[in-house]
Amino acid sequence: MITGKNYIGNTLSAKGSKTYQTFNPKANTKNTTSFVEATPEEIDAAVALASQAFDTYQKVSGAKRAEFLNTIADEMEALGDTLVDMYVSESGLPEGRAKGERGRTLGQLRMFADLIQTEDWRNPTISGEHNELRQYLIPLGPVVVFGASNFPLAYSTAGGDTASALAAGCPVIVKSHPMHAGTGELVASAIQRAAEKTGMPDGVFSNLNSAGIEVGVQLVKHPKVKAVGFTGSIKGGRALYDLAAERDEPIPVFAEMGSINPVIITQNAVEARASEIAQTYADSITLGVGQFCTNPGLIIGVASTEFTNFINDLGEKTAAIDANCMLHPNIHTAYEKNGKSVISQPDATIVAVHQGTVEENYAQAKITTVSGDAFLKNSKLHQEVFGPFSLVVQCKNEAQLLEIISTLEGQLTGTIIAQEEDYKDLSPLIERLQNRVGRIVFNGVPTGVAVVDAMTHGGPYPASTDSRFTAVGNQSIKRWVRPFSFQDFPEQLLPEFLKNQ
Template sequence: MSALTGKNFIGNERSEGNGKTFQAINPATNEALSCEFFKSSAADIDHALTLATKAFEIYRQKSSQEIAMFIQCIADEIKALGDDFIARASDETGLPKPRIQGEKERTINQLIMFSRLVEEGSWVNASIDQADPNRLPIPKPDLRRMFVPIGPVVVFGASNFPLAYSVAGGDTASAFAAGNPVIVKAHQSHPGTSEYVASAIIRAIKKCNMPDGLFSMLHEAGTETGMGLVKHPATKAVGFTGSLRGGRALFDAAASRPDPIPVYAEMGSLNPVFLLPHALAERGEKIAEAFHQSVTLGVGQFCTNPGIVFGLDGKALQDFSHNVAKRISETEPGTMLNRGIQQAFAQGIQAVSNYSGVTKLASMQDQADDKKTQGGATLFTTNAKTFLENEAIKKEIFGPCSIIVSCESKARLIDLAHSLEGHLAASVHGTKKDFEEYADLLSVLRTKVGRIIMNGFSTSIEVCASIVHGGPYPATTSAHMTSVGTLAIERFVRPICFQNFPQEMLPDQLRDENPLGIWRKINNEFTRSVINNK
């Protein structure tokens, strides 16, 4: 690939925005990296969305095969990105090169998943209720329904996943798959990585003869561009992964528009862990080892990081706590994604340390090297009473930190579960006997999270049709959706119904002959069959 330009992508063209620039910082060295990136202007926002609106009229008419080939082409272009791309992503994020390579593969596979979903075609959820002119007291009309795209989607790149949740990540892939143009607000921490991927998308657009304006990407080091994109009248939906503060600000801005639009924001989550007594007694050491690995994975910078643990007070929980504390004290501090995240982590650790009733069991924060933007793994403990009375303890500390809460009884454990806000996931470690005795706990958790894991931890996410990466507020702004997996496509569509249309005027997905061979619900029965009216 040619050298980075630092310019904004306005459709297939480049822009120097308002002329002001910023540079990416290597968090491991705190040194500025090569290339100055141009901050986008208000004119860039308007131009990008004007182009996107025009592109939408063309793109939404493309066949499933054409869209599938385009998304596959993006995957191929990203696959072709070489060592210079991996090195730049590592330099901008502090993430090791093997992690970047693994995330690259995940991003490619995610794109391929959506390409296949579109090619197969049944995702449009076609439903047909045939007419019955003889029905009494009034005739029944012919009604046919399917999903259709909504228009330009704004996607915010995430700091902690520079590939899988960024320029060509799940939000972009699902929006393209649904038939929508995408405008990305690149994350300011990894603008060079973003340019590599944006260039790959533009190459795919040109190779597949897709319309100019189908994709744009804007740089900015603050919040002005993001707010401008959300408030622009041409924007129809927003995908965001980040902090509760950031997601809520975008949500409120979208709701205050003359025409409110949905913001699908994935935000803060503690991802609680429940240690049931029989499992803790039988395999507490193994659980402690796996828990430590989960908490410290990627310097704790996962939205699925297990930030709180609940268990019954007693020797088994004490042994577990000491085991984890020992492992924490042997874990070297690691470089965090950027200075802002590192400072917020340090402030969060300090705040919890000062709370009455909270004990610090182990911490490597004092050994963290500020010059390397490091954070040190930390473990706290408290009791149920303190946890219930202190709302601040229930807030996410983004990084390698967790707090163990001891409960005096099963009833108290259930009370704690009831007190939880919405989270992305919850993990429950137990035996068959535990699960029988704590069935009411599992029932409560169904109302609190988007995913429940038995005898595992939340940091592992399988990207597939059945996954749910979402949850009640404040984990997300839309508990009925997911940002990972094929169901994510439904964020960027709406249903439309065609009543009494002649066959030749219907979309292929709704015609009697079912030319695409998709699954449809016909008179309340799922089938791939054609409709024979003879």
């Protein structure tokens, strides 16, 4: 079933000479299939086909596009254990995680299908105060989606970016992530079958292989591409953003990038339930080997004997959790390198590290602490360490804690752990956090992103490149559309849902 070829619409293609293989980090060996990297000719063909498909696809009814999305979900589900086994072999993640993420991916597809059954999502608006104006949302055109390393299904080939773009009426070209190209091809085959079964135009979806950056660069620079979706590193997302801005016709790049997700714990909370909080956060820091964009990488409190005891307890509980396999040797290497960079900074102290022998590509969880003064003076302490790592900052007082929040870069989430007696004093903290994050969690953990209408998965730069949008939930469809107005139009020339009812 796996061919290693590129999907150019409904056609399989392998014209290039450059090949690569995925890697099984748990077995510490390459997987067997060779994937053929897309050539410039194949990239041009995919984009040209997507542009042609857009002429037709943007006119397809919402109900028919919904049938397409539901059929994608059906075809993915029909892959059964074949998809799960491929996911596990390319990620090192357990079967339970694969099945859970598959369920989320199918749910996202069906959620967008439900959304577009009517045209209400287009926000049709009629105004007659001056001229007769009727406005609605229309799709942008072909969208390029970059698969994410840490979510081979939910943020990749048929993930939230692809599902929302297809729902909006935009053809999609996926730049498959090289770490899970086999998983990507299986999903691409499901999308292709769904497109054919539901009569979608050839080119509504393509899937291109690439081990490096060249294919992605060419896609973003292509004049017929109209928007980009990306989940990954700050370096990668910013590079794509700059490329898109330098085009003769600049296009939007909706990139979800780095975040350390600050967690603020009040003194009252520490005194009331330190052990409970320590266990909750040890579990959250190590969940999925810390390979979530919402991993709590920064914990902040005011220095006290109780807070010191909490830090030590958090370290012990975190270090006691079994080490697990990271997604790829390169990600494990980066984790070790970035962790050492933080730990080696002046005034940084290691609280605890997972002990014992660990297998190749397995991550040892780490808790480190530093003073508020040192954190404010040293921007290297603010960097994300992607993996089971958290830095605890001990502030000298509440004023310094608020100052630290104000100096942070943009984040996806912020969390407040507090007691009811703290409520009267929390407004300044909430206001500071609200200016730095996309979502505030209260007395919980940031890991776990609900796919619902009210979810904001985004935030001020560099959490995302445009904090006005979310990458999760029904509202994420708004990334791929623009407002358009008809003025003084005869009613018979208007779309049905803009006519007088």
